[in-house]
Amino acid sequence: MAKKFETMMTELEAIVNKLDNDQVSLEESIELYEKGVQLSKACQEQLVQAEDKINKVSSDEGQK
Secondary structure, X not given: OOOXXXXXXXXXXXXXXXXXXXXXXHHHHHHHHHHHHHXXXXXXXXXXXXXXXXXXXXXXXXXX
């Protein structure tokens, strides 16, 4: 099951906060960046799906 959008955004915020910390090693920074990119793509996909649903509902309502 896909994670909720809000959960992924919270994880992204945590990653950004960790990356802002000067104590993070280069290796950990790269891992965090990769995970952040994956989460960002997943969030974008969910937003596109939500937009498609809204457009479909709006279109269906306009045909009544």
